[in-house]
Each structure stands twice: as C-alpha cells, then as structure tokens.
Amino acid sequence: KMVAKKNLCILILAAGKGTRMKSPLPKPLHPVCGLPIIAHILKAAQALNPAAIGLVVGHEAATMEETVKAGLPAWGVTAPLVFVEQTELTGSGSAVKAALPLLNRFEDVMVLNGDTPLLKTATLEQMYSSFEENASGAMVLGVSVPDPAGYGRIVREADGSFARIVEHADADEKTLLIHEINSGMYLFKSPLLAQALAELKPQGPKHEFYLTDTLSSIKAMQHPVLVFGSEDYQQALGVNSKAQLSQAELIMRRRVTDRLLEEGVTIPNPDAVFIDAEVQIGADSFICPGCYICGKTVIGKNCMLEGNVYIKDSVIADNVTLKMGTYVEESQVDENCQLGPYAHLRPKSVLKKGAKVGNFSEIKKSVIGEGSKVNHLSYIGDTDMGAGVNVGAGTITCNYDGKNKHQTVIGDHAFIGSNVNFVAPVTVEKYAKIGAGSTITKLVPEQSLAIARSRQVVLEKKGIQHD
Ligand code: UD1
Ligand code: CA
Numbered sequence: 279k280m281v282a283k284k285n286l287c288i289l290i291l292a293a294g295k296g297t298r299m300k301s302p303l304p305k306p307l308h309p310v311c312g313l314p315i316i317a318h319i320l321k322a323a324q325a326l327n328p329a330a331i332g333l334v335v336g337h338e339a340a341t342m343e344e345t346v347k348a349g350l351p352a353w354g355v356t357a358p359l360v361f362v363e364q365t366e367l368t369g370s371g372s373a374v375k376a377a378l379p380l381l382n383r384f385e386d387v388m389v390l391n392g393d394t395p396l397l398k399t400a401t402l403e404q405m406y407s408s409f410e411e412n413a414s415g416a417m418v419l420g421v422s423v424p425d426p427a428g429y430g431r432i433v434r435e436a437d438g439s440f441a442r443i444v445e446h447a448d449a450d451e452k453t454l455l456i457h458e459i460n461s462g463m464y465l466f467k468s469p470l471l472a473q474a475l476a477e478l479k480p481q482g483p484k485h486e487f488y489l490t491d492t493l494s495s496i497k498a499m500q501h502p503v504l505v506f507g508s509e510d511y512q513q514a515l516g517v518n519s520k521a522q523l524s525q526a527e528l529i530m531r532r533r534v535t536d537r538l539l540e541e542g543v544t545i546p547n548p549d550a551v552f553i554d555a556e557v558q559i560g561a562d563s564f565i566c567p568g569c570y571i572c573g574k575t576v577i578g579k580n581c582m583l584e585g586n587v588y589i590k591d592s593v594i595a596d597n598v599t600l601k602m603g604t605y606v607e608e609s610q611v612d613e614n615c616q617l618g619p620y621a622h623l624r625p626k627s628v629l630k631k632g633a634k635v636g637n638f639s640e641i642k643k644s645v646i647g648e649g650s651k652v653n654h655l656s657y658i659g660d661t662d663m664g665a666g667v668n669v670g671a672g673t674i675t676c677n678y679d680g681k682n683k684h685q686t687v688i689g690d691h692a693f694i695g696s697n698v699n700f701v702a703p704v705t706v707e708k709y710a711k712i713g714a715g716s717t718i719t720k721l722v723p724e725q726s727l728a729i730a731r732s733r734q735v736v737l738e739k740k741g742i743q744h745d
Contacts, residue, residue: 294373294393311437320346333362367649382472387468387471396529419514431446434458442493449481478491552569564583595615624659628644638655645662673697709725
C-alpha cells in the first residue's frame with residue numbers, strides 16, 4: 279500500500295436533499311452497478327491515499343451514517359473516515375464550512391460532490407499532481423459535455439484563464455451556451471478555502487451558499503486558480519434524477535463489460551448482461567444475454583452461463599455449466615459442476631466437484647458431495663450429502679417441523695429412489711439404498727435397503743362392485 283498523503287484530506291459532500299430523485303432513500307445510497315453511489319466515491323477517494331476522509335451528512339443524517347458505517351467492510355474502505363453533520367442545508371458552501379474544524383488540520387483539501395459515481399481515481403491523482411506542481415490556490419476539474427444543462431458553467435477570461443463558475447439557474451443566455459462545466463471535484467489550499475468560505479454570500483433563487491464562489495474569491499486574493507481538464511467527460515456525470523441514475527448505470531456497466539472482455543471473458547452482447555462493479559470472471563467463460571451477476575460474485579475460467587442466469591454473492595469455480603434460468607445466491611460451486619436448467623441454490627449451499635443439480639431442484643444450506651446428483655424436481659434443505667450419491671426425481675427433505683429446522687445426513691454412494699421423503703432429523707449411511715416412494719423417519723444403516731411405503735393391493739375385477 280502507498281504511503282498516505284499526510285497533507286491531504288478529502289471531503290465528500292453528501293448532505294443534500296436529492297429532491298429530484300423523488301425517493302425517500304437518500305441520494306448517495308442509490309445503487310449503481312450494485313454499490314451505493316457513496317461507496318463508489320469512498321473507494322475512489324481511498325485509492326488516493328489521503329490522510330483522512332470527511333463525509334458531510336445532513337438530510338437523513340442518521341440513516342446515512344448507519345448505512346455507510348455498516349457498508350464499509352464490504353466496500354473495503356478502511357481509510358480513517360470522519361462524519362461531519364451539516365445542520366442547515368443551505369448549499370455546498372455551507373457543507374464545506376461545517377467541516378472546517380476537520381479541514382483546518384490539513385494543508386490540502388479535495389472536495390468531491392457525493393453524487394458522481396463515475397469519478398476516476400487516476401484523474402484525481404493527475405489533478406492533485408498538477409495542483410502541487412502549479413502551486414495553485416485552488417483547482418477545479420472541468421470537462422466539456424454534450425449537454426451542459428443543470429451544471430455550473432466555467433467562465434473564462436479573454437486570455438483563457440479561469441474567471442468564475444456560474445450556476446445554470448443564474449446563467450444568462452450567453453453563459454448557457456458554454457459546454458465546459460464544473461464537475462464538482464475541487465482542490466484547495468486549506469487556509470485560502472477557510473478565508474473564502476468566510477466571505478460567501480447567499481446566491482441564486484434558493485439563497486444558497488455556493489462552494490463554487492470560493493474559486494473566484496481565491497483568485498481575487500491573487501492565488502492561481504486553475505481548471506484541470508479531462509477528455510473523459512462521462513466521469514463528471516452528476517446524479518440528480520432517476521434519468522441520470524440510469525445513465526450512470528449504463529456507463530458503468532459498459533466499463534465493467536469492457537474490463538471483462540479485456541480479461542478474456544466471452545460476452546456476445548455486452549448490452550444485454552447486468553454485471554456488478556466488483557464481479558470477477560475468468561478467461562473464456564461465456565456469458566449469454568439476460569444474465570445478472572451481482573455483488574461479490576467470483577466466477578472461474580471456462581464456465582458456461584446460458585441465458586437468464588442470476589448469481590449473487592457466490593463463488594463459482596472453473597468449468598461450471600449453469601444452464602438457462604438457474605438462480606444462485608450466497609453459495610459455492612466447485613469445478614465441473616452442472617446446474618439447471620432452472621436450478622435454485624439458496625444461501626449457504628455448497629456443491630462439491632462435479633456435482634449436478636438439475637431441473638427445478640432447490641438446494642438450501644446443504645452440501646452436495648463430489649459427483650452427487652440431484653437431477654429432477656427435488657428440495658434438499660439442511661442436508662449434508664456425501665460423494666457419489668444419486669437422488670431420484672422428486673425427493674424431498676422434510677426439514678421443518680413448524681418450529682425448528684432439522685438436519686438430514688446422507689452418506690457416500692447412497693442410492694435414493696424416486697419420490698423419497700426424509701423426515702429430518704434422519705441419517706442414511708453410506709452405500710444404503712432406499713426404495714422409491716419411501717418416507718424415511720429413522721436411521722438407514724450402511725449398505726442396507728430401506729423400503730418405507732405401503733404395499734400395493736390389487737383387488738381382482740371380481741372383487742370390485744361395478745355399477
Ligand atoms: C453542483 C455545483 C455545480 C456543478 C455540479 C456538478 C454548486 C453550487 N454547484 O450543482 O456547479 O456543475 O454540482 O455535479 O456546488 N450538498 C450538501 N449540502 C447542501 C447542498 C448540497 O452537502 O446544503 C451536496 C449534495 O449532497 C451533493 C453536492 O453537494 O452531493 C452538490 O449538490 P447538488 O444539489 O447536487 O448541486 P448541483 O446543482 O448538482
Ligand atoms: Ca448534483
């Protein structure tokens with residue numbers, strides 16, 4: 279790990295109301311490719327190795343703080359994080375003001391809006407280098423976008439240097455034509471920022487304190503204020519509405535499939551798969567349209583995912599085939615297994631090497647041993663199954679007595695006929711056989727044959743009354 283930049287603090291502004299999202303969920307918690315917007319920003323911020331990260335919360339502050347704290351381990355965010363509360367939601371300038379006691383302890387402050395999930399660490403890294411090289415007082419990441427509506431415009435002097443930022447709501451017709459916008463990512467010399475914040479006056483239709491006004495006032499203090507440019511304008515996309523949320527999602531999905539294609543995964547139609555940001559897939563695995571691969575899923579090499587497979591938070595080893603419609607959640611599937619069509623692995627299921635779970639079979643919190651087969655129409659729950667077991671069609675574990683769940687244990691090489699019920703807790707020892715249609719309620723010893731069904735009665739024609 280790199281040494282922390284001991285002079286740098288990164289402040290993320292996430293106190294705003296996010297009114298345009300029309301949702302009770304705070305804006306920074308809306309997911310993009312399976313991770314909340316704020317998680318993407320925290321991860322990018324941490325990758326810069328700052329000495330500290332500050333997070334300004336306000337609207338739904340308690341929910342924000344709880345959710346972020348709970349999410350940190352899963353997001354891999356371990357950098358020192360300080361929550362700052364903005365009590366009056368009077369603009370981005372006020373948000374930064376609320377954090378001054380934290381910011382005063384550092385020389386350099388990077389400020390990031392809390393609604394730009396596509397930001398790139400590499401760009402911020404380059405911007406910080408340029409900030410240091412140029413001994414700037416402040417710097418803003420500016421990009422030219424096809425549609426600048428809603429963004430603050432970067433107004434330049436006749437000589438091309440930075441003049442000021444004008445918010446969309448305050449812009450005249452001429453300013454509205456500017457396509458160069460403020461991305462909401464900034465760097466400041468901390469003492470200059472503090473001084474500029476003290477001078478802020480409310481602006482615009484909502485009488486807000488604009489952080490953007492600090493840039494022109496630092497310039498007025500005779501310190502260089504620079505615009506750092508980037509060709510990649512998409513990284514500046516701010517999410518203010520559900521339309522922008524879906525734009526961010528599409529762009530990030532493209533980034534994910536581009537990465538996977540680069541790593542040798544075969545994806546015939548990248549626009550037709552839904553793969554979350556952190557998913558890993560090995561080379562030559564084949565991902566058909568309609569697949570959802572979510573959360574922390576890791577898939578090995580040479581796997582085949584037929585259409586409409588859903589996998590969440592699971593580990594799939596090499597050479598696994600997941601046929602059409604298979605659903606896998608919080609489970610582990612070892613090499614050479616085959617699932618589906620329409621198999622369902624519920625949480626905490628483990629399929630050992632070469633196991634098969636076929637059509638309409640449901641597995642829950644169970645181990646299916648090496649090479650064992652549950653091929654047709656079964657429910658296997660709370661079961662520890664050994665290797666080489668064959669489970670006949672329609673076999674069910676009766677694992678729930680209305681109050682508690684009970685275990686079924688099936689030894690290696692047991693042969694289970696079709697339509698067997700296991701009334702748990704119950705054990706079947708290795709090499710035992712069970713006749714079709716049996717309801718098993720007690721131990722079946724090693725190598726024995728158990729039949730637990732009523733005998734067939736045949737009444738001859740003469741014994742039956744026909745009307
Ligand atoms: C802001 C910028 C605009 C820029 C755009 C980039 C200002 C005044 N304008 O506009 O120039 O082009 O971002 O996306 O900053 N926030 C708080 N407390 C508040 C208000 C806002 O923490 O009182 C936070 C929000 O949670 C958000 C960020 O500040 O993360 C920006 O606020 P938002 O309302 O989205 O500003 P924009 O209108 O998008
Ligand atoms: Ca915004």
